[in-house]
Amino acid sequence: GVIEFDxxxxxxxxxxxxxxxxxxxxxxVGYVMQDYALFPHMTVLENVMFPLRGAPDREAxxxxxxxxxxxxxxxxxxxxxxxxxxxxxVVIARALAANGGLLLLDEPFAALDGPIRERLQADLRxxxxxxxxxxxxxxxRLEDAFALGxxxxxxxxxxLEQVGxxxxxxxxxxxxxxxxxxxxxxxxxxxxxxxxxGARRWAELGARLPRYRIAPTxxxxxxxxxxxxxxxxxRHTHRHASHLFPFWYEGDPAFADPTLxxxxxxxxxxxxxxxxxxxxxxxxxxxxxLGLAAANLGLATEAATTLELMATxxxxxxxxxxxxxGALFNTDICGGFPAVVAxxxxxxxxxxxxxxxxxxxxxxxxxxxxxxxxxxxxxDHLEWTPTRMRARLRARHTTRVRxxxxxxxxxxxxxxxxxxxxxxxxxxxHQ
Numbered sequence: 329g330v331i332e333f334d335x336x337x338x339x340x341x342x343x344x345x346x347x348x349x350x351x352x353x354x355x356x357v358g359y360v361m362q363d364y365a366l367f368p369h370m371t372v373l374e375n376v377m378f379p380l381r382g383a384p385d386r387e388a389x390x391x392x393x394x395x396x397x398x399x400x401x402x403x404x405x406x407x408x409x410x411x412x413x414x415x416x417x418v419v420i421a422r423a424l425a426a427n428g429g430l431l432l433l434d435e436p437f438a439a440l441d442g443p444i445r446e447r448l449q450a451d452l453r454x455x456x457x458x459x460x461x462x463x464x465x466x467x468x469r470l471e472d473a474f475a476l477g478x479x480x481x482x483x484x485x486x487x488l489e490q491v492g493x494x495x496x497x498x499x500x501x502x503x504x505x506x507x508x509x510x511x512x513x514x515x516x517x518x519x520x521x522x523x524x525x526g527a528r529r530w531a532e533l534g535a536r537l538p539r540y541r542i543a544p545t546x547x548x549x550x551x552x553x554x555x556x557x558x559x560x561x562x563r564h565t566h567r568h569a570s571h572l573f574p575f576w577y578e579g580d581p582a583f584a585d586p587t588l589x590x591x592x593x594x595x596x597x598x599x600x601x602x603x604x605x606x607x608x609x610x611x612x613x614x615x616x617x618l619g620l621a622a623a624n625l626g627l628a629t630e631a632a633t634t635l636e637l638m639a640t641x642x643x644x645x646x647x648x649x650x651x652x653x654g655a656l657f658n659t660d661i662c663g664g665f666p667a668v669v670a671x672x673x674x675x676x677x678x679x680x681x682x683x684x685x686x687x688x689x690x691x692x693x694x695x696x697x698x699x700x701x702x703x704x705x706x707x708d709h710l711e712w713t714p715t716r717m718r719a720r721l722r723a724r725h726t727t728r729v730r731x732x733x734x735x736x737x738x739x740x741x742x743x744x745x746x747x748x749x750x751x752x753x754x755x756x757x758h759q
Contacts, residue, residue: 329341329342329343330343333357333429333430333462334429334430337350338350338355338357356426356429356430357426357430357431357432358422358423358424358425358426358430358431358432359423359426359431359432359434360416360419360420360423360431360432360433360434360436361419361434361436362434362435362436362438362439363439364407364415364416364418364419365419366407366415366418366419366422367407368406368407368408369406370406370407371403371404371405371406372394372399372402372403372404372405372406372407372410372418373387373390373391373394373403373404375407375418375422376390376393376394376418376421376422376425377390377425378422378425379422379425379426380425389425390421390425391403393421393422393424393425394418394421396421396424396455397417397418397420397421397424397451397455398417398451399414399417399418399421402414402418412439412440412444413440413444413447413448416436416437416439416440416448417448417451419436420436420452420455424455424459429459429460429461429462430461430462430463430464431461431462431463431464432463432464432466433463433464433465433466433476434466435466435467435468436448436465437449437467437469437472438737438738439736439737440736441734441735441736441737444736445472445736446475446586449472449475449476452476453475453476456476463476465477469584470510470581470584471584471586473494473584474494474584474585474586475586477494478493478494479491479492479493479494480492480493480494480497482497482505482506482509484503484505484506484509485505489502489503489505489506490502490503490506497510498510498581498582500535501531501535507531507534510581538552538553539582540582540588540591541553542587542588542591543562543591545562546590546591546594547562547564547591547594547595547598548571548572548588548591548592548594548595549562549571550562550563550570550571551571564595564598564599564601564602565602565607565608567608567610567611567613567614568611568614568617569599569614569617569618569621570617571595572592572595572596572617572618572620572621574592575592575620575621575624575625576617576620576621576624578676578677578678578702579624579677589625592621592625593625593627596618596621596622596625596627596630597630599618600618600622600630600633600634603615603618603634603637604633604637609652609653610651610652611651611652612638612641612642612649612650612651612652612658612660612661612664613660613661613664615634615637615638615642615661615664616634616638616660616661616664616665616667616668618630618634619631619634619635619638619664619668619671620667620668620671622634622686623668623671623672623675623685623686624671624675624685624686625686626685626686627686628672628686628687628688628689629688629689631668631671631672631686631688632672632688632690632691634668635665635668635669638661638664638665638668639665641653641654642661649661649662669696670696670699671686672684672685672686672687672688673685673687673696673699673710674699674701674707674710675732676701676702676703676705677702678702678703679703679727679728679729679730680729680730680731680732681701681702681705681707681721681729681730681731681732682731682732683707683710683717683719683731683732683733683734683751683753684710684712684717684734684755685732687712687734687755687757689757692713692714692757693711693712693713693714694711694712695709695710695711695712696709696710696711697709697710703723703727703729704723704724704725704727705721705722705723705727705729705743706721706722706723706724707719707720707721708720708721708722708748712755713755714755714757715754715755715756716752716753716754716755717733717734717752717753717754717755718750718751718752719750719751719752720748720749720750720751721741721743721748721749721751722743722744722745722746722747722748722749723743723744723745724745725744725745726742726743726744726745727742727743727744728740728741728742728743729741729742729743731751733751733753734753734754734755734756735753735754735755735756737753739751
Protein backbone atom coordinates (compact mmCIF):
# COMPACT_ATOMS: atom_id res chain seq x y z
CA GLY A 329 0.00 0.00 0.00
CA VAL A 330 0.93 3.68 0.04
CA ILE A 331 0.47 6.57 2.51
CA GLU A 332 0.93 10.06 1.07
CA PHE A 333 0.26 13.57 2.27
CA ASP A 334 0.53 16.71 0.16
CA UNK A 335 2.50 14.85 -2.52
CA UNK A 336 5.06 13.35 -0.12
CA UNK A 337 5.12 9.58 0.50
CA UNK A 338 5.42 8.42 4.11
CA UNK A 339 5.10 4.76 3.19
CA UNK A 340 5.12 2.80 -0.07
CA UNK A 341 5.38 -0.94 -0.56
CA UNK A 342 4.39 -3.29 -3.38
CA UNK A 343 3.51 -0.31 -5.56
CA UNK A 344 5.29 1.30 -8.55
CA UNK A 345 8.19 3.47 -7.49
CA UNK A 346 10.85 3.19 -4.84
CA UNK A 347 10.06 1.58 -1.53
CA UNK A 348 9.50 4.16 1.25
CA UNK A 349 9.15 3.76 5.01
CA UNK A 350 9.82 7.16 6.56
CA UNK A 351 10.40 7.04 10.35
CA UNK A 352 7.62 8.69 12.35
CA UNK A 353 9.99 11.33 13.74
CA UNK A 354 10.70 12.57 10.18
CA UNK A 355 7.11 12.74 8.94
CA UNK A 356 6.28 16.11 10.46
CA VAL A 357 2.90 14.86 11.68
CA GLY A 358 1.45 16.24 14.92
CA TYR A 359 -0.25 13.70 17.20
CA VAL A 360 -2.71 14.62 19.97
CA MET A 361 -3.34 11.70 22.30
CA GLN A 362 -6.32 11.02 24.53
CA ASP A 363 -4.21 10.56 27.68
CA TYR A 364 -1.90 13.57 27.10
CA ALA A 365 1.42 11.62 27.40
CA LEU A 366 3.33 14.70 28.51
CA PHE A 367 6.76 14.18 30.03
CA PRO A 368 6.14 14.62 33.78
CA HIS A 369 9.76 15.55 34.59
CA MET A 370 9.79 18.41 32.06
CA THR A 371 8.19 21.82 32.29
CA VAL A 372 5.42 22.81 29.89
CA LEU A 373 7.93 24.78 27.82
CA GLU A 374 10.38 21.88 27.69
CA ASN A 375 7.61 19.53 26.52
CA VAL A 376 6.79 21.78 23.58
CA MET A 377 10.48 22.33 22.79
CA PHE A 378 11.11 18.57 22.59
CA PRO A 379 10.02 18.11 18.92
CA LEU A 380 12.08 21.21 18.03
CA ARG A 381 15.39 19.88 19.27
CA GLY A 382 18.17 21.06 16.99
CA ALA A 383 16.34 24.22 15.97
CA PRO A 384 18.30 27.35 17.01
CA ASP A 385 15.18 29.33 17.93
CA ARG A 386 13.25 26.49 19.51
CA GLU A 387 12.49 28.27 22.82
CA ALA A 388 10.99 31.28 21.04
CA UNK A 389 8.97 29.02 18.73
CA UNK A 390 7.70 26.94 21.65
CA UNK A 391 6.65 30.06 23.58
CA UNK A 392 4.82 31.34 20.50
CA UNK A 393 2.90 28.06 20.22
CA UNK A 394 1.99 28.15 23.91
CA UNK A 395 0.75 31.72 23.42
CA UNK A 396 -1.38 30.59 20.49
CA UNK A 397 -3.15 27.97 22.64
CA UNK A 398 -3.48 30.39 25.62
CA UNK A 399 -1.20 28.64 28.13
CA UNK A 400 2.04 30.67 27.82
CA UNK A 401 1.62 31.75 31.46
CA UNK A 402 2.11 28.09 32.45
CA UNK A 403 5.41 27.67 30.58
CA UNK A 404 7.45 26.89 33.67
CA UNK A 405 4.90 24.64 35.40
CA UNK A 406 5.07 20.87 35.32
CA UNK A 407 2.19 18.88 33.77
CA UNK A 408 1.10 17.40 37.10
CA UNK A 409 0.00 20.83 38.35
CA UNK A 410 -2.25 21.51 35.33
CA UNK A 411 -5.95 20.79 34.79
CA UNK A 412 -7.06 18.37 32.08
CA UNK A 413 -7.98 21.18 29.71
CA UNK A 414 -4.63 22.92 30.24
CA UNK A 415 -2.70 19.71 29.64
CA UNK A 416 -4.58 19.08 26.42
CA UNK A 417 -3.69 22.58 25.19
CA VAL A 418 -0.02 21.83 25.88
CA VAL A 419 -0.35 18.59 23.92
CA ILE A 420 -1.81 20.53 20.98
CA ALA A 421 1.06 23.04 21.12
CA ARG A 422 3.57 20.18 21.11
CA ALA A 423 1.80 18.58 18.16
CA LEU A 424 1.86 21.86 16.22
CA ALA A 425 5.61 22.03 16.78
CA ALA A 426 5.95 19.16 14.30
CA ASN A 427 5.14 21.83 11.69
CA GLY A 428 3.96 19.45 8.97
CA GLY A 429 0.45 20.74 8.33
CA LEU A 430 -1.17 17.45 9.42
CA LEU A 431 -2.65 16.92 12.88
CA LEU A 432 -3.88 13.52 14.10
CA LEU A 433 -6.27 13.69 17.07
CA ASP A 434 -7.15 10.51 18.97
CA GLU A 435 -10.25 11.12 21.17
CA PRO A 436 -8.72 14.42 22.34
CA PHE A 437 -11.79 15.55 24.33
CA ALA A 438 -12.66 12.28 26.07
CA ALA A 439 -11.42 13.36 29.51
CA LEU A 440 -12.78 16.93 29.35
CA ASP A 441 -16.07 18.29 30.64
CA GLY A 442 -18.61 20.02 28.40
CA PRO A 443 -17.64 23.73 28.62
CA ILE A 444 -13.90 23.01 28.38
CA ARG A 445 -14.49 20.65 25.45
CA GLU A 446 -16.51 23.29 23.58
CA ARG A 447 -13.89 26.02 24.11
CA LEU A 448 -11.10 23.74 22.95
CA GLN A 449 -13.09 22.71 19.88
CA ALA A 450 -13.62 26.38 18.97
CA ASP A 451 -9.92 27.11 19.40
CA LEU A 452 -8.95 24.13 17.24
CA ARG A 453 -11.26 25.32 14.48
CA UNK A 454 -9.56 28.72 14.64
CA UNK A 455 -6.11 27.12 14.47
CA UNK A 456 -7.21 24.93 11.58
CA UNK A 457 -8.34 27.97 9.62
CA UNK A 458 -5.38 30.22 10.45
CA UNK A 459 -2.66 27.60 9.94
CA UNK A 460 -4.45 25.80 7.07
CA UNK A 461 -4.13 22.51 8.92
CA UNK A 462 -5.42 19.15 7.78
CA UNK A 463 -6.88 17.45 10.86
CA UNK A 464 -7.88 13.80 11.19
CA UNK A 465 -10.02 13.22 14.28
CA UNK A 466 -10.76 9.78 15.70
CA UNK A 467 -13.85 9.86 17.91
CA UNK A 468 -16.87 7.90 19.11
CA ARG A 469 -18.83 11.13 19.68
CA LEU A 470 -20.89 12.56 16.84
CA GLU A 471 -20.78 15.91 18.66
CA ASP A 472 -16.99 16.08 18.24
CA ALA A 473 -17.21 15.11 14.57
CA PHE A 474 -19.77 17.84 13.88
CA ALA A 475 -17.79 20.45 15.81
CA LEU A 476 -14.50 19.90 13.96
CA GLY A 477 -15.14 17.94 10.79
CA UNK A 478 -16.08 18.78 7.24
CA UNK A 479 -16.06 15.17 6.05
CA UNK A 480 -16.63 11.96 7.96
CA UNK A 481 -15.45 8.38 7.47
CA UNK A 482 -17.51 5.74 9.27
CA UNK A 483 -15.60 2.67 10.45
CA UNK A 484 -17.56 -0.32 11.69
CA UNK A 485 -16.04 -3.63 12.76
CA UNK A 486 -12.77 -2.59 11.15
CA UNK A 487 -14.32 -1.82 7.75
CA LEU A 488 -14.76 1.56 6.08
CA GLU A 489 -18.49 1.76 5.34
CA GLN A 490 -18.95 5.34 4.09
CA VAL A 491 -16.97 8.51 3.43
CA GLY A 492 -18.39 11.91 2.53
CA UNK A 493 -19.49 15.34 3.72
CA UNK A 494 -20.99 15.02 7.20
CA UNK A 495 -24.47 16.18 6.18
CA UNK A 496 -24.61 13.67 3.31
CA UNK A 497 -23.62 10.78 5.58
CA UNK A 498 -26.20 11.76 8.21
CA UNK A 499 -29.00 12.27 5.69
CA UNK A 500 -28.14 9.41 3.31
CA UNK A 501 -26.44 6.57 5.19
CA UNK A 502 -25.05 3.99 2.79
CA UNK A 503 -25.65 0.98 5.04
CA UNK A 504 -27.78 -0.01 7.99
CA UNK A 505 -24.67 0.09 10.16
CA UNK A 506 -24.00 3.71 9.21
CA UNK A 507 -27.65 4.56 9.88
CA UNK A 508 -27.36 3.08 13.37
CA UNK A 509 -24.18 5.00 14.12
CA UNK A 510 -25.86 8.18 12.88
CA UNK A 511 -28.77 7.48 15.24
CA UNK A 512 -31.55 6.31 12.87
CA UNK A 513 -32.29 3.40 15.14
CA UNK A 514 -35.76 2.55 16.32
CA UNK A 515 -37.53 1.12 13.28
CA UNK A 516 -34.36 -0.29 11.78
CA UNK A 517 -33.40 -1.91 15.07
CA UNK A 518 -36.86 -3.39 15.57
CA UNK A 519 -36.82 -4.95 12.11
CA UNK A 520 -33.36 -6.37 12.67
CA UNK A 521 -34.09 -7.83 16.11
CA UNK A 522 -37.41 -9.32 15.01
CA UNK A 523 -35.94 -10.47 11.69
CA UNK A 524 -38.63 -8.68 9.71
CA UNK A 525 -38.37 -7.41 6.12
CA GLY A 526 -38.64 -3.71 5.38
CA ALA A 527 -35.67 -2.10 7.14
CA ARG A 528 -34.51 -0.55 3.87
CA ARG A 529 -37.90 1.07 3.44
CA TRP A 530 -37.61 2.84 6.79
CA ALA A 531 -34.07 4.01 6.05
CA GLU A 532 -35.24 5.48 2.74
CA LEU A 533 -38.21 7.14 4.43
CA GLY A 534 -35.94 8.68 7.07
CA ALA A 535 -33.67 10.08 4.36
CA ARG A 536 -36.68 11.82 2.74
CA LEU A 537 -37.87 13.60 5.87
CA PRO A 538 -37.60 17.40 5.73
CA ARG A 539 -34.60 18.86 7.49
CA TYR A 540 -34.84 20.93 10.63
CA ARG A 541 -35.04 24.65 10.00
CA ILE A 542 -33.78 27.66 11.92
CA ALA A 543 -36.18 30.59 12.06
CA PRO A 544 -34.99 34.07 10.97
CA THR A 545 -34.85 35.03 14.66
CA UNK A 546 -32.41 32.19 15.40
CA UNK A 547 -34.67 29.67 17.15
CA UNK A 548 -35.44 26.14 16.01
CA UNK A 549 -38.40 26.59 13.66
CA UNK A 550 -41.80 25.11 14.51
CA UNK A 551 -42.78 24.44 10.91
CA UNK A 552 -41.21 21.95 8.52
CA UNK A 553 -41.53 24.46 5.67
CA UNK A 554 -41.54 28.26 5.81
CA UNK A 555 -44.76 28.72 3.81
CA UNK A 556 -48.03 26.93 3.07
CA UNK A 557 -51.81 27.35 2.86
CA UNK A 558 -51.85 28.76 6.40
CA UNK A 559 -49.84 31.58 7.88
CA UNK A 560 -47.03 29.39 9.20
CA UNK A 561 -45.36 31.97 11.39
CA UNK A 562 -43.17 30.83 14.25
CA ARG A 563 -44.36 32.14 17.59
CA HIS A 564 -43.62 31.20 21.19
CA THR A 565 -46.83 32.42 22.84
CA HIS A 566 -48.69 29.12 22.91
CA ARG A 567 -48.67 25.86 24.83
CA HIS A 568 -47.40 23.33 22.30
CA ALA A 569 -43.73 22.49 21.72
CA SER A 570 -43.91 19.60 19.25
CA HIS A 571 -40.83 20.85 17.36
CA LEU A 572 -38.87 19.88 20.50
CA PHE A 573 -39.93 16.25 20.11
CA PRO A 574 -36.34 15.16 19.30
CA PHE A 575 -35.40 15.90 22.93
CA TRP A 576 -38.20 14.02 24.68
CA TYR A 577 -36.76 10.54 24.20
CA GLU A 578 -33.40 9.36 22.87
CA GLY A 579 -32.46 12.53 21.03
CA ASP A 580 -31.69 13.08 17.35
CA PRO A 581 -28.03 12.91 16.21
CA ALA A 582 -28.72 15.83 13.87
CA PHE A 583 -28.42 18.04 16.96
CA ALA A 584 -24.77 17.16 17.34
CA ASP A 585 -24.50 20.05 14.88
CA PRO A 586 -23.68 22.98 17.23
CA THR A 587 -25.69 25.42 15.09
CA LEU A 588 -28.87 23.36 15.35
CA UNK A 589 -28.25 22.71 19.02
CA UNK A 590 -27.87 26.44 19.71
CA UNK A 591 -31.14 27.07 17.84
CA UNK A 592 -32.92 24.50 20.03
CA UNK A 593 -31.56 26.17 23.18
CA UNK A 594 -32.82 29.54 21.93
CA UNK A 595 -36.24 28.03 21.24
CA UNK A 596 -36.49 26.61 24.76
CA UNK A 597 -35.48 29.90 26.36
CA UNK A 598 -37.84 31.93 24.19
CA UNK A 599 -40.76 29.59 24.96
CA UNK A 600 -39.90 29.63 28.66
CA UNK A 601 -39.95 33.44 28.71
CA UNK A 602 -43.60 33.28 27.63
CA UNK A 603 -44.41 30.62 30.25
CA UNK A 604 -42.98 32.89 32.97
CA UNK A 605 -45.25 35.75 31.92
CA UNK A 606 -48.76 36.46 33.17
CA UNK A 607 -50.14 35.76 29.69
CA UNK A 608 -49.43 32.03 29.82
CA UNK A 609 -52.18 29.86 31.22
CA UNK A 610 -53.39 26.71 29.55
CA UNK A 611 -52.11 23.16 29.33
CA UNK A 612 -49.51 22.59 32.01
CA UNK A 613 -48.20 19.64 30.02
CA UNK A 614 -46.59 22.12 27.65
CA UNK A 615 -44.26 22.88 30.56
CA UNK A 616 -43.50 19.17 30.84
CA UNK A 617 -42.54 19.08 27.16
CA LEU A 618 -40.31 22.09 27.66
CA GLY A 619 -38.72 20.65 30.81
CA LEU A 620 -37.92 17.32 29.12
CA ALA A 621 -36.23 19.11 26.22
CA ALA A 622 -34.25 21.36 28.57
CA ALA A 623 -33.06 18.38 30.63
CA ASN A 624 -31.98 16.50 27.50
CA LEU A 625 -29.88 19.47 26.41
CA GLY A 626 -28.32 19.82 29.87
CA LEU A 627 -30.08 23.13 30.62
CA ALA A 628 -30.35 22.61 34.35
CA THR A 629 -31.66 26.07 35.29
CA GLU A 630 -34.32 26.04 32.58
CA ALA A 631 -35.49 22.52 33.48
CA ALA A 632 -35.73 23.50 37.15
CA THR A 633 -37.75 26.58 36.19
CA THR A 634 -40.37 24.42 34.47
CA LEU A 635 -40.71 22.39 37.69
CA GLU A 636 -41.13 25.56 39.74
CA LEU A 637 -43.83 26.87 37.38
CA MET A 638 -45.70 23.55 37.46
CA ALA A 639 -45.53 23.31 41.25
CA THR A 640 -46.63 26.88 41.97
CA UNK A 641 -49.30 27.34 39.28
CA UNK A 642 -50.92 24.01 38.52
CA UNK A 643 -51.61 22.39 41.88
CA UNK A 644 -54.32 23.56 44.23
CA UNK A 645 -53.69 23.68 48.00
CA UNK A 646 -55.65 20.42 48.18
CA UNK A 647 -52.95 18.82 45.95
CA UNK A 648 -55.41 18.53 43.06
CA UNK A 649 -53.60 19.09 39.76
CA UNK A 650 -55.13 21.22 37.02
CA UNK A 651 -54.98 21.72 33.27
CA UNK A 652 -55.02 25.53 33.40
CA UNK A 653 -53.88 27.72 36.25
CA GLY A 654 -56.22 26.79 39.10
CA ALA A 655 -58.91 25.43 36.76
CA LEU A 656 -59.96 22.23 34.98
CA PHE A 657 -59.07 19.13 36.93
CA ASN A 658 -56.41 17.17 35.01
CA THR A 659 -53.76 14.63 36.01
CA ASP A 660 -51.27 15.05 33.14
CA ILE A 661 -48.55 16.68 35.21
CA CYS A 662 -48.87 14.11 37.99
CA GLY A 663 -46.76 11.96 35.68
CA GLY A 664 -45.07 14.80 33.83
CA PHE A 665 -43.53 16.46 36.88
CA PRO A 666 -41.57 13.36 38.04
CA ALA A 667 -40.69 12.62 34.39
CA VAL A 668 -38.84 15.95 34.18
CA VAL A 669 -37.09 15.28 37.50
CA ALA A 670 -36.01 11.84 36.23
CA UNK A 671 -34.74 13.35 32.96
CA UNK A 672 -32.60 15.82 34.92
CA UNK A 673 -31.01 12.93 36.85
CA UNK A 674 -30.63 10.36 34.05
CA UNK A 675 -30.38 10.79 30.28
CA UNK A 676 -30.21 7.61 28.23
CA UNK A 677 -30.20 6.11 24.79
CA UNK A 678 -29.35 2.64 23.59
CA UNK A 679 -25.86 1.83 24.89
CA UNK A 680 -25.36 5.12 26.77
CA UNK A 681 -26.49 6.60 30.11
CA UNK A 682 -25.52 10.04 31.44
CA UNK A 683 -25.77 10.59 35.18
CA UNK A 684 -26.93 13.99 36.54
CA UNK A 685 -27.01 15.62 33.07
CA UNK A 686 -29.02 18.65 34.24
CA UNK A 687 -28.42 19.04 37.96
CA UNK A 688 -29.30 22.59 39.11
CA UNK A 689 -27.36 24.43 41.84
CA UNK A 690 -30.57 24.45 43.92
CA UNK A 691 -30.15 20.68 44.43
CA UNK A 692 -26.74 20.50 46.19
CA UNK A 693 -27.44 17.05 47.56
CA UNK A 694 -30.03 14.34 47.13
CA UNK A 695 -30.79 10.79 46.16
CA UNK A 696 -33.10 8.87 43.87
CA UNK A 697 -33.99 5.21 43.53
CA UNK A 698 -35.38 3.10 40.72
CA UNK A 699 -34.55 5.21 37.66
CA UNK A 700 -34.99 3.33 34.37
CA UNK A 701 -32.81 3.91 31.31
CA UNK A 702 -33.10 2.67 27.75
CA UNK A 703 -31.82 -0.77 26.89
CA UNK A 704 -33.02 -2.22 30.19
CA UNK A 705 -30.60 -0.21 32.35
CA UNK A 706 -31.67 0.28 35.97
CA UNK A 707 -30.22 2.85 38.38
CA ASP A 708 -31.09 1.24 41.70
CA HIS A 709 -29.63 4.09 43.72
CA LEU A 710 -28.21 7.50 42.83
CA GLU A 711 -26.93 9.95 45.44
CA TRP A 712 -24.87 13.12 45.37
CA THR A 713 -23.30 15.79 47.55
CA PRO A 714 -21.74 19.09 46.46
CA THR A 715 -18.46 17.25 45.75
CA ARG A 716 -19.26 13.61 44.96
CA MET A 717 -21.71 11.38 43.11
CA ARG A 718 -22.34 7.66 43.49
CA ALA A 719 -24.63 5.40 41.50
CA ARG A 720 -25.49 1.70 41.65
CA LEU A 721 -26.49 0.24 38.29
CA ARG A 722 -27.60 -3.07 36.83
CA ALA A 723 -29.52 -4.20 33.74
CA ARG A 724 -32.40 -6.52 32.86
CA HIS A 725 -30.04 -8.43 30.59
CA THR A 726 -26.25 -8.50 30.23
CA THR A 727 -25.15 -5.46 28.27
CA ARG A 728 -22.22 -3.07 27.86
CA VAL A 729 -23.07 0.57 28.51
CA ARG A 730 -21.05 3.76 28.26
CA UNK A 731 -21.70 5.85 31.39
CA UNK A 732 -21.39 9.62 31.09
CA UNK A 733 -20.26 11.27 34.33
CA UNK A 734 -20.95 14.82 35.54
CA UNK A 735 -17.32 15.87 35.02
CA UNK A 736 -17.52 15.00 31.30
CA UNK A 737 -15.59 11.72 31.58
CA UNK A 738 -17.09 8.44 30.40
CA UNK A 739 -16.70 4.87 31.56
CA UNK A 740 -17.72 1.62 29.85
CA UNK A 741 -19.22 -0.97 32.20
CA UNK A 742 -20.83 -4.37 31.77
CA UNK A 743 -24.18 -4.63 33.52
CA UNK A 744 -26.24 -7.71 34.25
CA UNK A 745 -29.34 -8.55 36.30
CA UNK A 746 -27.61 -10.22 39.25
CA UNK A 747 -24.55 -8.11 40.02
CA UNK A 748 -24.86 -4.35 40.59
CA UNK A 749 -22.01 -2.05 39.55
CA UNK A 750 -21.06 0.99 41.64
CA UNK A 751 -19.91 4.11 39.80
CA UNK A 752 -18.46 7.14 41.61
CA UNK A 753 -17.22 10.47 40.29
CA UNK A 754 -16.32 13.97 41.50
CA UNK A 755 -19.05 16.57 41.24
CA UNK A 756 -18.90 20.36 40.92
CA UNK A 757 -22.11 22.39 41.06
CA HIS A 758 -21.87 25.55 38.96
CA GLN A 759 -23.73 28.56 40.27
